[in-house]
Amino acid sequence: MSTSLDIFNQVVKESLEAYIKGTGYSSSQLEPVIGAAIEEAKGSLPSPPGITAPRILRQTIESRARVYIDAVLSQNKVWQDCRERIKAYSSIFLAGAGLSYESDMPLSNILDDLLKFCRVSTWDELRKDLTKCLEFKQQFKRICDNKQPSNSHRLVMLNFPTHIWEIICLNWDDLFEKAAILIGKTINKQNEEQPTTTERYLWKFHGDVDNIREDNILGKGGWVFPDEEGYVFDSFKEYIKRTEVNDQLFTFVIVGYNETEKVIYDEIIALLERIPPRPTYRIGLDLKSLHKENHIVGTAEFTLNKILPVTR
Amino acid sequence: MTTSLIEIASDVASQYPNASPEEVIEVIIDSIESQTVLSRAISYVAVPTALQIRQAEFRSKRLPKQRTRIVEHIDNARFFKKLKELYTLPVLDSGLLPIIELDGARVDLSPSTQIPSTAYEEVLESSSLNGTQLRTLYHPEDMPTTHSQTTLTQESPARNNKEIKISSSDILMDIKEKEDDSQFLSLYDVYQIINVMNFYPVENGTLNEISEIVRKDINHRNRAFKADCVKELYGGDDQLNEELRTIRPRISDISSAILEGLRAVVLNEYRRLHSQSGQKFINGETSYEYYVQTSNTFARYADVLFKLLQ
Numbered sequence: 027m028s029t030s031l032d033i034f035n036q037v038v039k040e041s042l043e044a045y046i047k048g049t050g051y052s053s054s055q056l057e058p059v060i061g062a063a064i065e066e067a068k069g070s071l072p073s074p075p076g077i078t079a080p081r082i083l084r085q086t087i088e089s090r091a092r093v094y095i096d097a098v099l100s101q102n103k104v105w106q107d108c109r110e111r112i113k114a115y116s117s118i119f120l121a122g123a124g125l126s127y128e129s130d131m132p133l134s135n136i137l138d139d140l141l142k143f144c145r146v147s148t149w150d151e152l153r154k155d156l157t158k159c160l161e162f163k164q165q166f167k168r169i170c171d172n173k174q175p176s177n178s179h180r181l182v183m184l185n186f187p188t189h190i191w192e193i194i195c196l197n198w199d200d201l202f203e204k205a206a207i208l209i210g211k212t213i214n215k216q217n218e219e220q221p222t223t224t225e226r227y228l229w230k231f232h233g234d235v236d237n238i239r240e241d242n243i244l245g246k247g248g249w250v251f252p253d254e255e256g257y258v259f260d261s262f263k264e265y266i267k268r269t270e271v272n273d274q275l276f277t278f279v280i281v282g283y284n285e286t287e288k289v290i291y292d293e294i295i296a297l298l299e300r301i302p303p304r305p306t307y308r309i310g311l312d313l314k315s316l317h318k319e320n321h322i323v324g325t326a327e328f329t330l331n332k333i334l335p336v337t338r
Numbered sequence: 339m340t341t342s343l344i345e346i347a348s349d350v351a352s353q354y355p356n357a358s359p360e361e362v363i364e365v366i367i368d369s370i371e372s373q374t375v376l377s378r379a380i381s382y383v384a385v386p387t388a389l390q391i392r393q394a395e396f397r398s399k400r401l402p403k404q405r406t407r408i409v410e411h412i413d414n415a416r417f418f419k420k421l422k423e424l425y426t427l428p429v430l431d432s433g434l435l436p437i438i439e440l441d442g443a444r445v446d447l448s449p450s451t452q453i454p455s456t457a458y459e460e461v462l463e464s465s466s467l468n469g470t471q472l473r474t475l476y477h478p479e480d481m482p483t484t485h486s487q488t489t490l491t492q493e494s495p496a497r498n499n500k501e502i503k504i505s506s507s508d509i510l511m512d513i514k515e516k517e518d519d520s521q522f523l524s525l526y527d528v529y530q531i532i533n534v535m536n537f538y539p540v541e542n543g544t545l546n547e548i549s550e551i552v553r554k555d556i557n558h559r560n561r562a563f564k565a566d567c568v569k570e571l572y573g574g575d576d577q578l579n580e581e582l583r584t585i586r587p588r589i590s591d592i593s594s595a596i597l598e599g600l601r602a603v604v605l606n607e608y609r610r611l612h613s614q615s616g617q618k619f620i621n622g623e624t625s626y627e628y629y630v631q632t633s634n635t636f637a638r639y640a641d642v643l644f645k646l647l648q
Contacts, residue, residue: 033582037574072634079644080582081571081605086637089609093616093629100620314626316619 031068031087038064038088045092049099056095058128058325062311063094097316098324105332108277108307108322112189113335115305117277118298119182120194120290124282124310125326126201128176137252140165149251159242163198163249167235170199178281178326179205184336186213187226191276194294196256196283198233198249219245222265231257231290256287258294272297278306279333281326307333506534510547522562523555525607525639528600532646535593545592552599559606567602585648601647608640 042060043053053060067090077083111117141147143165144158152159183205186193195202206213214227217234230237233249242248244257266272278298285291299306307320309329315321322329331337350369351362395412509530513523523531531548556567575583584601587594612633619629 033578037577040577041574070630072637077637077641079641080578081584081601082608082637082641082644084574084582085605085609085640086612086633089612089616090633092613093620093633096616097620316626317622 031071031083034084034087035064038067038084038091041088042091042095046095049095051099056098056328059095059098059328060091062325063091063098066094066311066313067091094313097313098328101316101322101324101332104307104320104322105329108279108305108320108333109335111277111305112185112279112333115275115277116188117190117279118192118194118271119190120196120278120280120283120294120298121182121202122196122281122283124284125178125182126176126197126199127282128178128325128327136169140169149253153242153251156241159249160238160240163233163235163238166198167238170201170235173199173201175201175205175208176327178330180209181327181330181334181337183209183211183213184338185334186211186228189335191226191271192229193227194229194231196230196232196250196287196290198230198235200235202228203236216259216261218247219259219261222261222268225269227265229259229262231259231262250287254287256290258289263293272301276304278304279309280306281309281330284310506544509534510544510551513551514547517551517554517558520558522559522607522610523551523603525604525611525636525643528604528607528643529646531596531600532643535596542592545596549592549596549599552596552603555603556599559603563606563610565606567606568598571598571602571605597647601644604640604643604647608636611636 039060042063046053046056046060064087067087070090071077071083071086077086140162141149141152144152144162146152146155146158152162179201182190182193183202186206193202203213203215214224215230215234215236216222216227217230217237231250233247237247239247244250245259250257280295285295298304305320307322308315308318309322309324309326311323311325313323316323322333346366347362350365351357354362354365357365395408513527513530516527517523531551534544535548559565559567572584572586587598589595589598615624615629615632615636618624619626624632
């Protein structure tokens with residue numbers, strides 16, 4: 027079949043909504059999960075020649091998406107464990123691109139369009155040409171200005187700083203900041219290397235649309251692009267020591283992040299998860315992780331509603 | 339024989355009034371060589387039973403002068419027997435899943451090397467015969483010697499002979515027995531029914547029998563799943579382009595009604611199997627990879643059956 031599988035989206039979605047009625051949830055509660063389930067289903071179809079009868083192809087997407095939804099809803103115990111731990115010891119959150127996905131930011135095709143718009147074809151070219159790099163950031167900021175924070179951003183902010191001590195955000199967007207404004211909360215933000223004067227921050231190691239400079243020096247407002255290995259502020263490491271955060275028991279929650287950046291993994295994740303060992307939960311869309319210890323499969327919004335103590 | 343061939347030639351010529359004699363001959367030869375005609379012809383041929391072959395072998399020992407001729411006969415008989423099985427029943431080359439025919443092409447549903455073989459066993463488990471029995475049925479000589487399988491082999495060669503079902507009534511009787519036990523028709527049962535319809539001389543009585551089997555299974559499913567299986571076959575089609583809709587036949591005869599019913603059965607059974615496989619993954623009994631491979635196998639199987647039922 028030459029047509030994109032997206033042609034089945036609506037009919038499969040309606041069928042799933044009818045199915046969800048029987049689960050005790052409303053389809054609006056599971057709206058983002060339905061979308062994720064359909065995408066996951068389309069991604070795991072038999073390889074070519076695969077299935078060619080349209081009715082069986084549609085049924086395969088529908089059946090697989092149902093299993094995804096059932097799998098997400100089967101995680102009651104892990105939600106409860108995570109929620110209890112966050113309530114008991116509080117938490118530190120590390121948020122990756124998956125969190126902003128629900129606000130449609132930044133979709134990879136948008137980044138591709140932006141690169142082309144700035145007349146470069148690689149991230150390396152962009153880094154080397156400061157004028158184009160600046161243009162890229164300004165264009166990105168313009169796109170962000172039109173975006174609204176998702177319910178996930180709002181939920182995280184509602185729990186900060188009581189149940190979430192620190193937020194490490196690896197995204198350039200300002201959706202957490204917007205969510206804070208919407209709920210009337212003031213937040214301390216560290217978007218470049220500078221001494222910390224207080225406690226409980228939103229950390230933005232990889233750049234911030236609120237901090238655009240003509241140069242691109244890491245730690246001094248420079249942006250880390252997707253082909254890099256990540257960056258962590260020295261001021262963060264000092265802060266961890268000064269506040270003795272690392273000597274305390276807390277729950278570490280990684281949401282919407284694929285953990286591919288070596289520096290972030292070595293200097294943040296490995297440290298907070300293992301030295302000393304702490305309860306660590308990973309929230310993502312990948313169904314393969316369903317039975318991995320302390321992995322939670324599902325969209326950020328749906329899962330955060332289940333694991334965060336404050337939801338309204 | 340000559341009279342029959344003349345009748346055939348005259349029939350073909352009347353169907354192709356503008357064809358030259360050479361073209362008529364070509365049509366006849368192509369038809370004779372086609373899978374369907376060969377299958378049907380071979381299905382009529384009587385082959386010696388295992389007992390008769392063993393008796394011949396015994397005779398060959400007692401009659402050394404005729405030994406070569408008898409052995410040659412036995413080899414031919416064995417070859418023909420194999421050929422008959424090959425043409426009239428699904429073949430388990432992999433020892434696990436049947437190879438089935440689609441548009442003259444052999445569709446091998448056997449596992450690739452990466453796929454755990456047990457995934458395919460599940461397809462078979464859902465049929466009236468389990469994997470071991472099917473292997474015994476089609477390849478008794480290739481039986482591995484695990485304990486349970488040895489037991490089966492030891493039960494007697496006669497049992498194997500008894501299990502080789504080559505008549506449509508035997509096949510349908512088996513399916514009906516399952517149905518009477520309140521079991522759903524499996525995808526394999528549907529395949530058997532397709533074979534009965536394609537490869538055996540089907541009379542009205544047989545069609546009525548099949549129609550009753552299908553009707554009963556659909557009613558059983560409708561009750562069990564609080565569904566309307568036939569309606570589900572076309573559900574949501576109104577939102578799709580024409581080429582993606584399920585072709586709705588004009589139910590002009592019993593065969594069309596059976597085909598539609600069987601498509602409904604295939605869709606419902608596929609959904610049921612997929613759901614079972616997914617539940618095992620969710621319960622932690624199987625891995626994600628296993629679930630995907632198993633459900634993809636079901637999907638391929640349903641896909642091929644669906645096309646056979648068009």
